[in-house]
Amino acid sequence: xxxxxxxxxxxxxxxxxxxxxxxxxxxxxxxxxxxxxxxxxxxxxxxxxxxxxxxxxxxxxxxxxxxxxxxxxxxxxxxxxxxxxxxxxxxxxxxxxxxxxxxxxxxxxxxxxxxxxxxxxxxxxxxxxxxxxxxxxxxxxxxxxxxxxxxxxxxxxxxxxxxxxxxxxxxxxxxxxxxxxxxxxxxxxxxxxxxxxxxxxxxxxxxxxxxxxxxxxxxxxxxxxxxxxxxxxxxxxxxxxxxxxxxx
Numbered sequence: 001x002x003x004x005x006x007x008x009x010x011x012x013x014x015x016x017x018x019x020x021x022x023x024x025x026x027x028x029x030x031x032x033x034x035x036x037x038x039x040x041x042x043x044x045x046x047x048x049x050x051x052x053x054x055x056x057x058x059x060x061x062x063x064x065x066x067x068x069x070x071x072x073x074x075x076x077x078x079x080x081x082x083x084x085x086x087x088x089x090x091x092x093x094x095x096x097x098x099x100x101x102x103x104x105x106x107x108x109x110x111x112x113x114x115x116x117x118x119x120x121x122x123x124x125x126x127x128x129x130x131x132x133x134x135x136x137x138x139x140x141x142x143x144x145x146x147x148x149x150x151x152x153x154x155x156x157x158x159x160x161x162x163x164x165x166x167x168x169x170x171x172x173x174x175x176x177x178x179x180x181x182x183x184x185x186x187x188x189x190x191x192x193x194x195x196x197x198x199x200x201x202x203x204x205x206x207x208x209x210x211x212x213x214x215x216x217x218x219x220x221x222x223x224x225x226x227x228x229x230x231x232x233x234x235x236x237x238x239x240x241x242x243x244x245x246x247x248x
Contacts, residue, residue, distance in 0.1 A: 036234070038106065038109065038230075039106070043098075043102065044102075044105075044106075045101075045102070045105040045106075045109075045223070045226050045227060045230065046226070047098060047101040047102055047105060047223055047226075048098055050101065050219055050222055050223065051097070051215075051219060053090050053094060055215070056090050056093060056094070056205075056215070057090065059209075059211045059212050059214075059215040060206050060209045060211055060212050061088065061090065061093060061205040061206050061212050061215065062079075062087055062088045062090050062093075062205075062206070063085065063087070063088070063206045063209065063212075064078065064085055064086030064087060064088050064191060064192035064193075064206065065085065065086060065191060065192045065193045065208075066084055066085055066086075067081050067084055067085065067086055069192075069193045070086055070192045070193055071192065071193050071194055071195055073195055073196060073197060074190065074191075074192045074193075074194065074196065074204065076092070077089055077092045077093070077190075077192075077204035078192060086192040088192065088204050088205060088206070089204070092204055093203060093204050093205050096201065096202060096203045096204060097203050097205075097219070099201060100187045100201040100203055101219060101220075101223045103163070103185070103187070103201055104163060104165070104187060104220065104223050104224065104227070105223050105224075105226060105227040105230075106227070107162050107163045107185075107227075108223075108224050108227035108228060108231070109227040109228075109230055109231050109234075110231075111231065112161075112162030112163060113136065113137065113161045113162050113163075114131075114134075114136040114137065114161060114162070114163050114164075114165060114224060115136070115137045115138070115139065115161035115163070115164045115165070116130060116131045116136060116137065116138040116139070116140075116164075116165050116167070116220075117138075117139050117140075117143070117164055117165065117166050117167075117172055117175050117179075118138075118139075118140055118166065118167040118168060118172065119139070119140065119141065119142055119143055119171055119172050119175070120167075120168060120171055122210075123140075123167065123210075123213055124140045124141075126210075126213065126214060126217055127140045127167065127217070128140050130217040130220065130221050133221050134220075134221045134224040134225055134228075135224075135228075136224060137161065139175070143172060143174050143175040143178075145174055145178075146178075147175075147178065148160065148175075148178040148179065148181070148182045148184070149178050149181050149182060160182055160184060161184060162184070162185070163184065163185045163186070163187060164179045164184050164185070164186045164187070165186075165187045165188070165220055166186060166187070166188035166189065166199070167188075167189055167207065167213055167216055167217070168188075168189060168191070168194075168207040168208075168213075169188050169189075169190055169194050169195070169196075169199065169207075170191065170193065170194055170207070176188070176198050176199070177198065179198075180198040185200045185201070186198070186199050186200045186201065187199075187200070187201045187203065187220075188201070188202055188203065189203050189205050189206075189207045189213075189216055190202045190203065190204055190205070190207070191204075191205070191206060191207040191208065192204075194207075203216075
């Protein structure tokens with residue numbers, strides 16, 4: 001790696017740090033009322049209405065890699081094979097996707113910060129646009145080793161995101177390890193050739209097709225915005241109640 005390229009990447013990480021400060025993600029402050037019952041409901045944010053199996057099928061979420069390139073750890077998520085390619089079980093995908101979206105919503109609802117990580121050039125713009133649209137953070141260039149595990153020396157910062165989202169793990173394995181070592185919950189799309197062991201909330205699915213990656217990005221963005229809208233409503237309700245108490 002050339003010296004100039006390394007400087008450019010360090011500047012990108014420092015930009016990420018300053019953006020986090022601007023977004024107000026540190027320190028974390030909860031706006032959830034004491035009588036909030038969001039955790040008592042199975043689908044408080046209604047994420048089950050965001051997608052269907054038909055949509056997953058039309059967006060090629062079920063398409064895995066060639067059978068000869070599979071990772072045996074993905075066997076529980078594979079339905080079978082067709083024409084030399086593995087077919088992902090969409091029942092498993094739906095179950096894991098619902099769990100991941102619910103976790104994401106509850107994290108953001110409690111003012112948690114989200115870091116999107118996807119270092120494949122063909123999805124650079126899509127990843128950045130998704131993070132920008134929902135006001136979260138993103139790393140879409142090559143991951144610098146130590147960005148999380150050695151952040152105090154590399155960036156002179158102790159800030160960490162509350163959840164990391166990987167749109168693929170095959171090429172981002174260094175970032176996956178650092179997220180796990182930093183005890184940051186992770187949500188990731190895992191294809192049939194991936195290792196899901198270091199992912200907190202794996203989502204079995206196609207991570208190569210533009211239509212499937214766009215599908216995931218849309219779901220993550222929608223879930224984050226839903227949670228932020230709910231949090232805003234919660235804040236406005238709290239302020240209204242305080243105003244009524246002052247008047248009375």
